[in-house]
Amino acid sequence: MRVILLTMLMLLATTARASDQPLRLVLHWLPQAQFAGYLMAEEKGFYAARGLDLKIIPGGPDVNVSQHLADGRAEFATMFLSTAIERSAAMDLVHIGQIVHQSALMLVASRDSDIRSLKDLGGRRVGMWGADFQIQPRALFKRLGIEVTVVEQAPSMDLFMRGGLDAVSAMWYNEYHTLMSYGLEEKDMVAFFFRDLDLNFPEDGLYCLRSTFERDPAAARAVAQASLDGWAYAFAHPEETLDVVLRRMKEHRVKANRAHQRWMLARMQDIVLAGGAPRLTLSRTDFERTTHILMEQGFASEPPRYEEFVMEPTP
Amino acid sequence: MRLSIGARLSALTLACVTLILAMVVGYAYVVSRDTIVELARKNGTAVAQGTASRINAQFQATAKVTETVAATLEDADLSKRFLSDLGRRVLFSNPGIFGTAVAFEPQAFERGTKYFAPYSYRRNYAITSVNLGGDDYNYFTKDWYQLARELNRPVWTEPYYDDGGGDTLMITYSAPFSRRTPRGLQPAGVVTADIDLAWLQRTISSVSVSASGYVFLLSRYGAYIAHPDPALIMNETIFTHAEDLNLPSLRDLGKEMVAGRAGFVEFSDLPGVGAAYVAYQPLPDERWSLAVVLPKDELLAGANRVTRIMTGIGLAGFVLLAGVILAVSGTITRPLRILTRAAGGIAAGNLDQPMPAIAPGDEVGDLAASFTSMKEALRRHIADLTTATAARERIESELRIARDIQMSILPKIFPPFPDRAELDVYASIVPAREVGGDLYDFFFADEHRFCFLIGDVSGKGVPAAFFMAVTKTLIKAVAEREKAPGRILSKVNDELAADNDSCMFVTLFLAILDTRTGRLEFGNAGHNAPLLLRRGRPPEWIGSLEEPMAGAMPDIDYTTGALDLAPGDTLFLTTDGVGEAMNPTLELYTDDRLLETVSAHANAGAQDMLRAVSASVTDWAGGAEQSDDITMLAVRYLGPAPQ
Known part of the structure; x- marks a missing residue:
């Protein structure tokens, strides 16, 4: 009897601790329309509506979200699928919901250059970000059998604009429009989308440690579901969403302009819906393509199995 | 439609007068407007050039200092102390420079040191030194480092918010430097000098244009560096601004400015200003561009006032003239109307009515006199006719009798x-x-x-x-x-x-x-x-x-x-x-x-x-x-x- 009581008290204490301390969702980049769904879910109380006390921690160039999970600085995180698969070697991560189903990563060359096809990139200087963003390009170059000079690129795209790079990596929803905001027209640019090159990596998804999930699977599912509600709301109310996003950006002293965020939200709609309804399901085909290429590129040696990794409810 | 002579005369004369008046006012307005616009073009261009050259002077001084430092570093005996002193000396003798750094390539300063970048900058009226770089601040991919390093030439960066040391909005001039080594000259890093954007913004906001006119400054990619609307600075480029406002003409202006051209254009509706003229001028070294916005309303206020006054005078004259014409045409047509009534009476057979007394001496007087004599003649004629008719009737009657008598003498x-x-x-x-x-x-x-x-x-x-x-x-x-x-x-x-x-x-x-x-x-x-x-x-x-x-x-x-x-x-x-x-x-x-x-x-x-x-x-x-x-x-x- 005393044992049972003690156990119950402990359980109560555990739950109490869990509900006393707010849950934290760390985003893998600075606040912007890329995260409009989560911001709107918080803003409109969709997390609270599902019984969650959740706080969003914005990311940035120097925030490592998996480190946040490992250190217990956050319970949930957004990550690219590829990043999550890589990290799962070192830490026991689970996938609790897929938000972005299409890859927005692209390579952009100037129309003024003589680059017209991917083969023309051979021997050129190509701007890339950190390792996570190099997997698809490197797999592509390997497939094409070309060598390129990789230059790590800064977010400003300035080096590309000044002719210091022949091609540059860009996210469709972000840097592609940054180039447009520098006065380039879409016709001034040659664009290659990885999603069209049999290299579609589903991007932003929701993750947590397996221990977090197992402690409270319902909460994890609620986080994913409320985030999806936030996205649906954001697409239905773009102007209100832009107001919120711009406010958040200004609070974090991030360069913010409405036209850019409007473009980003519209493109997010394209890649989140990807021609369907809002959904959390991770396509097995996409998952397997991603793990295959990660292994091929040496980014993962023993990737998790789909069934063990993917926790979101299957429809 | 039947119009009286007075109305027709008034309408025609007043239409001519209105036309003449409109032509005079229109011509005066066009001439004065053109003169004012031409003055504004000259003035705006002069302001733009003056401001651009003030900024350029500062930029060139900064560039010169940076390049001199970069050249010195080639052979200098480098120590941490030397570099720290160098930074302080540069800031001390160049009040326009906010901060300066010498940033080295990995391992270039000493083996085992990935990041080495001593940075001196102004903070609270004093000069502070820090060492930039670290896992949180990888300067190798920062524009201020990477551009000069990769392009291997000195560059002005775009404006940016530096969160590594200066914690302010700035632009940086970066010049690559090399070190003489046993393997020859090797790229060793970049020397930078920062200009605080606040200084630039103060310079620009101090330019007085007109009550609501202003100056704005664009970076090489059209980003707003200085603008009276602080929300635009660093957040928008002129292209996103144009996109947000759905104003293609602003995008066109942006393209002109970014292309480094000078010019003067008219805008029908610029937000917050309305119709305006914009004079723009490039800062060729940085490929920036500066524009002076001159609100049309303010420019043309004088011309508009003169036009309003002229129109007012014209309207008053118009009313006066209309009154005079109506009065004069009334004096001409009133006797005519009286005569018309009298003639109507004559036509109705009333020949005994008195003819109206109309003063002789003009055409209407003559007409009245003719009417009077006509009436008299008519009356005489009618009297004669009456007498003659009576006589004829008597004769006819007598003839009839004669005939009856004549016929009666024939046997019947x-x-x-x-x-x-x-x-x-x-x-x-x-x-x-x-x-x-x-x-x-x-x-x-x-x-x-x-x-x-x-x-x-x-x-x-x-x-x-x-x-x-x-x-x-x-x-x-x-x-x-x-x-x-x-x-x-x-x-x-x-x-x-x-x-x-x-x-x-x-x-x-x-x-x-x-x-x-x-x-x-x-x-x-x-x-x-x-x-x-x-x-x-x-x-x-x-x-x-x-x-x-x-x-x-x-x-x-x-x-x-x-x-x-x-x-x-x-x-x-x-x-x-x-x-x-x-x-x-x-x-x-x-x-x-x-x-x-x-x-x-x-x-x-x-x-x-x-x-x-x-x-x-x-x-x-x-x-x-x-x-x-x-x-x-x-x-x-x-x-x-x-x-």
Whole structure:
């Protein structure tokens, strides 16, 4: 009897601790329309509506979200699928919901250059970000059998604009429009989308440690579901969403302009819906393509199995 | 639409005046506007150039310092202390520079050191030094480092918020430097000098343009570096701004400015300003661009005011002129209206009304005078006409009486001699509207001698009527004394001609029938021949003796012709009014037609024959006006009276 009581008290204490301390969702980049769904879910109380006390921690160039999970600085995180698969070697991560189903990563060359096809990139200087963003390009170059000079690129795209790079990596929803905001027209640019090159990596998804999930699977599912509600709301109310996003950006002293965020939200709609309804399901085909290429590129040696990794409810 | 003269005159004159006024005001506005715009273009360009060159001076000084430092580093003996002092010295002697760094390539300063970048900057009026770089601040991919390093030439970065050391909005001039090593010159890092954007913004906001005019500065990619709206700075490029405002003309301006061109353009609607002129000027070294915005309203305020005043004066003049024209046209047209009313009265027959008193001396006065004399003339004429009409009516009445009297002297009672079986006599006269001079008569000169005659006096009217009456009376008087018709005619002729000053004459056919024997004697003074109808023979014209008519001259011997009538023979006498009766198409009845009609009734009695001829003539005339008397006399000899 005393044992049972003690156990119950402990359980109560555990739950109490869990509900006393707010849950934290760390985003893998600075606040912007890329995260409009989560911001709107918080803003409109969709997390609270599902019984969650959740706080969003914005990311940035120097925030490592998996480190946040490992250190217990956050319970949930957004990550690219590829990043999550890589990290799962070192830490026991689970996938609790897929938000972005299409890859927005692209390579952009100037129309003024003589680059017209991917083969023309051979021997050129190509701007890339950190390792996570190099997997698809490197797999592509390997497939094409070309060598390129990789230059790590800064977010400003300035080096590309000044002719210091022949091609540059860009996210469709972000840097592609940054180039447009520098006065380039879409016709001034040659664009290659990885999603069209049999290299579609589903991007932003929701993750947590397996221990977090197992402690409270319902909460994890609620986080994913409320985030999806936030996205649906954001697409239905773009102007209100832009107001919120711009406010958040200004609070974090991030360069913010409405036209850019409007473009980003519209493109997010394209890649989140990807021609369907809002959904959390991770396509097995996409998952397997991603793990295959990660292994091929040496980014993962023993990737998790789909069934063990993917926790979101299957429809 | 009917418009009065006054209204037409006013409308035309005022339309011309308005047109002239509009042209004058429009021309004045266009000229003054063009002058002002030209001044604004010059002024705006001058402001843009002045501001650009002030900024450029600072930039060039900064660039010069940076490049000098970069050159020194090639051979200098580098220590941490040397580099720290270098930074402080640069800041000390260059108040325009916010911070300066010497950033090394990994391992370039010393083995084992990935990040080495001593950075000195101003903070709270003092110079602070830090070492940049670390896992949280990987400067190798920062534009201020990477651009100069990768392009291997000095560059101005785009404005950025530096969170590594300066914690402020800045732009940086970066120059790569190399170090002499045993393997030759090797790239070793970059030297930087920062300019605090706040300084730039102060410089630009201190440029006074006009009350709501302003200056803005764009980076090489069109990012707002300085603008009165702080929300735009660093957040928007001119292209996203244009996209957000849906203002393609702003995007075009951005393209021009980013392309490094200078110019002057007009905007119909710039947010917060409205219509405006923009003068823009490049800062070639950094490929930045500066623009001066001049609100059109403010520029043109003077011209607009002058135009408003001119329009006001014009409107007042217009109203004044309209009043004057209406008054003048009123003085001209009022007498006309009065005259019109008076003329209306005249037309209605009121000739006794007084004519309005209108002062003579102009055209309207003349018109009024003419109206007055016209009215007088009209009244006189009408009075005359009234008198004349009365006179004519009296004469006509008298003529009618004369005619009645004339007609009454012809025998009208048939049968005239009911107790005489030897004869069947019938006569008729259809007088024309005018009094004519036809006559007929028959009487017994004695027991057995039956005298009958027909005649036609020349001319018409009362003289002809008198002459006819005289002729008839004379014949009757003479026939009682003379036996032979020729003699009778000669006597009558002499009597008539005796006092015939008016030279009237008469044609006469006169015959005397002895009722016992049927012997007919006749004379003819110029009358048309009678028709003789004998039993069983075609009618024949008889007795045209071709002797002159009576009364014109005396002493004419008329012959006496003779023939014998058998019982049943008829003599048919007419005046020329029968043969000359006309139908409406002015065709004559002719003697041939007369002959025909008479032949058709050869066996009828005198009355029937005569009525048949009369009906035939009336039929022929068919309503045409009768121009002459139509007179007929038929005498049928029935044989001697039984004893």
